[in-house]
Amino acid sequence: MSLAQSFQPATAPATALIRDDADALAVARDLAGQFRSDASQRDRERRLPHEELEVFSRSGLWGIVVPREYGGAGVSRVTLAQVVAIISAADSSLGQIPQNHFYALEVLRVNGTDAQKRRLYAEVLEGARFGNALAEFGTRTASDRTTRLSRQGDGLRVDGRKFYATGALYAQRIPTSVIDDDGVQQFAYIPRQAPGVQVIDDWSGFGQRTTGSGTVLFDGVAVADDDVVPFQSAFERPTTVGPFAQILHAAIDVGIARAAYEDALVFIRERSRPWVDAGVEKAADDPLAIHEVGRLSIRLHAAEALLERAGQYLDAATEAPDAERVAAASIAVAEARALTTEIALSAGSKLLELAGSRGCLAQDNLDRHWRNARTHTLHDPVRWKYHAVGDYYLNDRLPPRRGTL
Template identity: 45%
Template sequence: MSTVPPSELVVTVAEHLPTIAAGAGERDRERALPRAELDLLSALGALAVTVPATHGGPGGGAVEAAELLRLLATVDPSVAQVPQSHFVYLRLAEIAGSPALQQQLFGDVLRGARVANAQSERTGATVTDIATRVRIDDQGWAVVDGEKFYATGSVLADWLAVLARDRDGADRIAFLPAETPGVSVIDDWDALGQRTTASGTVRLDAVRVPLTHVAEREAAVGGPHGYGAFAQLLHAAIDVGIARGALTDAATFTRTSSRPWFESGVDRAQDDPLLVQRYGELEVAVRAAEAALDVAARAVDATWREPSDAAATEASLSVAAAKVLGDRAALEVTSVGFELGGTRSAARGTATGAHDRHWRNARTHTLHDPVRWKLQHLGRWAVAGTPPPRTAQV
């Protein structure tokens, strides 16, 4: 039984941010996976923050999960992205999982286990085309066959949540230990940014799973539970965290490494009124994104307390707004950081600036779930009162 309140777990993670930040630049350069950092989060109990109190957990909600990811993303958004799908699939198990699955999965997470997604596929015309299949064998087991890519956190996961389609075309989530026979996880993620998310290709060859550990995805996605909004909230939290971390590092660079422009008439770059003005504009953008994230997290929590169509609609709209503002802030701050730092900020190996890492991470992560569609949903609501659809992306 966990006796640590979820808010205290957030404070504890904040206290350990310097440890996680210490090697972030080197991990990015060397593509060294953050095993020690994730193990630290597991040991602190942070990754169990949303385990329901009825299962011995802290019983935290979207507010705590989003703040944890935002904090982590200020220092290393790759570390922050690993728990994103972890928390999302714990929520799915809470909504749609069998008692047997909940007991085993939540118990393992309370002991430090991590859950990774095995969801995306390369071959479909869109992200909703799923080739991975689940069937029932003669012994009454579920059998999963398929291949996934960009399975965030899978290389360092204890459990995998595998999206598969049954013979009737319904989507199922098969929860299975990562060492289950027939599972292969290949560490082959190599991208511009978010380089150390422990993502990989997951191959499933006649993987047998107890039927009790296969959940109906539609029960979570289609209900008024804010499930898709929660998933998107956590992505938004990462973007907002990147923006804050990049702004903090840019300001440090200005104070310690930048030279003033000769026309400014000042001795220190930090006293240049044009730089100060630009920093003020960026601070507004980041604060707006942080405020929207907090509003959205509370809206998602409202769906957890009292699920309803109205609450689910408000959660999706609030999260869409937070996602747009977070996306814009992350991209603007990480780009303008170079402008404010000058030529020196583009030098490779700049210790205090790290502008290229921030920009690459922001540019890569904000490619998740395009904000142009968030604006469409917000616009349709504003014009005609049309609620957003219920999907895992809204």
């Protein structure tokens, strides 16, 4: 048996097959209702969501981007972003865990061979989860890589250390960015149980606590040739890989913002006290609280609208990925990322402000929304989104092609 054939799907019950966009959204809403009830407790105790992830992946939602010609639903990017936002509003860690799974499937769609697509897509439709091992400590920039893919004898070996490996702890495969013997970056879809792979649960961030975004070590890990997909070339020509990655981050932030906003409405209505100078009986009638909720509502709805617009641009670029369409999609996603970053942080902060001193009680764990937003929005600096957008409209300068715009 070859390494490429060594993957064994989870022995869980059969995975459902999502039929279309409407089906995906309905399933996401149903799951969100289940995940929401214990989300605060999971965060407070840092209880890893193994059971929830089994339900999540068996629902079929992890396969919704598999193209129709390979047996999947091939949902729109608009729908994918909505699904991620819906799950993230219930539990933002659960919303983030499949982010790099979807990203790995996009790299496969853009650069994989037909044989690789048929094999790896089939695994996903059977319930396989892909994690990631992309980022590294100690490099000059966040985009630099040192993990090596080297040919030794008649086989390939991977050696290196990765961090921020969201999803790897829960995965059957760990797609890994590696540098080959020619200095070219590749993407290796490494089986989680391959000898020499060590996943360490050492994520200690104060937010997104249950994403399992810790360390992955590779020590002479054997990799099949047909488990390696070109990666660097996805940014040497116009492709949707970069904006695809970014719209998922925007969707997670929209979900965090929505959760904080809805918790604020409930807390103000049911538990907050009006400020004495307001001269009202209920906090919900406090005119300054009403004003702040109005501001949050408008900005949240604007962020959600920009997310949908970005998905439409990305769908157009996916259909016809030329330089202009890919650039337009990247800018539309950057616009959404700018506002979703700000509203996620603002909603988490305003929730605590409007809840008053009662809102800081540990029993309610309301601070998790701000902690999650602050942690997740550090992925890449929003200030560079504004620069890219301004340069595009003012100077007709196309944005750089990479996964961090």
